[in-house]
Amino acid sequence: MSGRVRSRKEPVSLGWRDVLALVEAVRRAEEVKPSQQAKREVFKDFGILGGRKDPPLTAIFYRVLGRLGILDMVLREVTGVKNVLLLDPHLRAALRVFAELLIFSRGRFRFENPIEVRRRVSAYLSKRSHPYVGMWFWDVLDELREHRPRPSSREEVLMLKYRLPLWYVRRMTELLGGEAEDYFKALNRKPLISVRVNTLKASVDEVVEELRREGKEVVVSKVVPTVLRFEGPYNFDASRLFKDGKIVIQEEAAALAPHILKPRPGEFVVDLAAAPGGKTELMGELMDNKGVIHAFDIDRRRLKRMRELLRRTGVRNVVIHVEDARNAPNILGKGVADKVLVDAPCTSDGTIMKNPDLRWRLMEGEVPKFAQLQYEMLRAALKLVKPGGLILYTTCSALKEEGEDVVARLLRKVGSKVELVELKGPYDEGFMKGTMRAWPHRHGTIGFFYALLRRVR
Numbered sequence: 001m002s003g004r005v006r007s008r009k010e011p012v013s014l015g016w017r018d019v020l021a022l023v024e025a026v027r028r029a030e031e032v033k034p035s036q037q038a039k040r041e042v043f044k045d046f047g048i049l050g051g052r053k054d055p056p057l058t059a060i061f062y063r064v065l066g067r068l069g070i071l072d073m074v075l076r077e078v079t080g081v082k083n084v085l086l087l088d089p090h091l092r093a094a095l096r097v098f099a100e101l102l103i104f105s106r107g108r109f110r111f112e113n114p115i116e117v118r119r120r121v122s123a124y125l126s127k128r129s130h131p132y133v134g135m136w137f138w139d140v141l142d143e144l145r146e147h148r149p150r151p152s153s154r155e156e157v158l159m160l161k162y163r164l165p166l167w168y169v170r171r172m173t174e175l176l177g178g179e180a181e182d183y184f185k186a187l188n189r190k191p192l193i194s195v196r197v198n199t200l201k202a203s204v205d206e207v208v209e210e211l212r213r214e215g216k217e218v219v220v221s222k223v224v225p226t227v228l229r230f231e232g233p234y235n236f237d238a239s240r241l242f243k244d245g246k247i248v249i250q251e252e253a254a255a256l257a258p259h260i261l262k263p264r265p266g267e268f269v270v271d272l273a274a275a276p277g278g279k280t281e282l283m284g285e286l287m288d289n290k291g292v293i294h295a296f297d298i299d300r301r302r303l304k305r306m307r308e309l310l311r312r313t314g315v316r317n318v319v320i321h322v323e324d325a326r327n328a329p330n331i332l333g334k335g336v337a338d339k340v341l342v343d344a345p346c347t348s349d350g351t352i353m354k355n356p357d358l359r360w361r362l363m364e365g366e367v368p369k370f371a372q373l374q375y376e377m378l379r380a381a382l383k384l385v386k387p388g389g390l391i392l393y394t395t396c397s398a399l400k401e402e403g404e405d406v407v408a409r410l411l412r413k414v415g416s417k418v419e420l421v422e423l424k425g426p427y428d429e430g431f432m433k434g435t436m437r438a439w440p441h442r443h444g445t446i447g448f449f450y451a452l453l454r455r456v457r
C-alpha cells in the first residue's frame, strides 16, 4: 500500500460542525462540572464521541480550558470589554475557541472551509442570543486573527508560557525565587496515574502483577510503598481491581498523610474534612477496622462518593456526619479524640496538573477566606483532641498563607495548649521549621503541606 502515514504534526482538519461542537462544549463546561462531562454530552449530541475526530477535538477543548485566563485577557484587549463574564455565554465561548485556534493553535489545524465556518458560527450566535451578536462576532474575528499578546513583564511572560494567573505567578515567584519556573513547568506536566493498594483486600505484589498483565509499566513509590504509578489512560470504570476495591485513586503525597498521623486499631479518630474519603479509607485500613473514625464533611455529593468508596474497599469503622467541622466538638464532646486529621478545604493549587481548568478558578480573594476557615477548623480540632493527642493539618496548596501562616497563627494564639511536632522528611521542610512540603518539581507528586501538632498535657 502506498498510503501516506499520518504524521502526529499534521494539522487537524476542522469542519463547521466540529467548530460548533467545540463552542458548545466550552459553553456547557461553564455550567456542567466536571468539564469532561460537559464535553462528553456535547460530543455525543454532535456524533463525535468515540469517533475519529474525538481525540483531536478533545485536545483542542482542553487547550481552551487550560488557557482560559489568557484567552480572556486577549478578549479584553480585542473587544475592549473589561469583564468578559458580562458577554453572552455563547459569544464568550465562541471567542475563546477562536482565540485559541487563531492565536495559539496556528499550524495545528486548518478549517475545511473558512468562510463556511465563519458563516455558521455567526448564524449560531445570532440564533442563540441576538442577531447583532453574530454580526459583531464576524467583525471581531478579523481583529482576533491579527492579535498577538504583548507581555510587559517577566511575570507576564511566565503567565503566558505556563498558563497561570498573574497573581499566582507573582505569589509563587516571591516564595520560590529562581526555582519558581521549575515549579510552573511541573504544574503543566501530564501526571502519571497514581493508585494505592487497599491492603484489606489485596497485596501490593498481587496488584502489580495484575496491572503488568494489563500491559502497564508499574513503578512502586519509595515514599509510600502501597502507592503505584503508571502511564495513563486507565479505564477505572472497567477495572476489576478498582471495582473490587483493591485499588483506590490517590496521589503519593495524599497517601502519606495518614501514615504520618498513624491511627492505631481501637483509637478514637476524627477526620474533619473527609470527603471523598481517600484518607479516611486509609486510616480505616491502618486501624484494621477497629476503633472509630468520625468523618465530617458538608458536601453531600462528595460524601456519596465516600460511602461508595468505603463500601467498595471494606472499611467499616467510619461514622459519617453531614456537618460543619466547626460543630464537631459540640457533637462529639471535648478532649475525646486520640487523633484528628484536618485535611482542610483550600485553593488546591498544588493539584493543577490533575485539573487543567482549576488554574483559572484560583481566586486571589479566596485565599484569606480559606485561611480563616482552616484556622477555625484547627481550633475545633484542638478542642476535640485529648491532652497528648495529635492533630495533622494538611492542604494541597503551595501557598504559605494556607499552610505555615495558619499554623503560626494557631501557635501564636494558643501556644500554651499546642506544640509543633517536627517532621523530618521524606519530603522537604516547609517555610516554617518542623513543617513539611511535597513539591511537584522536586518530588514528582502534587503540592502538599503537612504540620503535625500535639495538644500539650
Ligand SMILES: C[S@@+](CC[C@H](N)C(=O)[O-])C[C@H]1O[C@@H](n2cnc3c(N)ncnc32)[C@H](O)[C@@H]1O
Pocket (backbone or CB within 6 Å): 254, 272, 273, 274, 275, 276, 277, 278, 279, 280, 296, 297, 298, 299, 302, 323, 324, 325, 326, 343, 344, 345, 346
Ligand atoms: C481537601 S478536601 C478533603 C479530601 C479528603 N480528606 C480526602 O482525602 O479524600 C476538603 C473537604 O472539606 C470539605 N469542607 C469544606 N468546608 C467544610 C466545613 N466547614 N466543614 C466540613 N467540611 C468542609 C469539602 O466539602 C471537601 O470535601
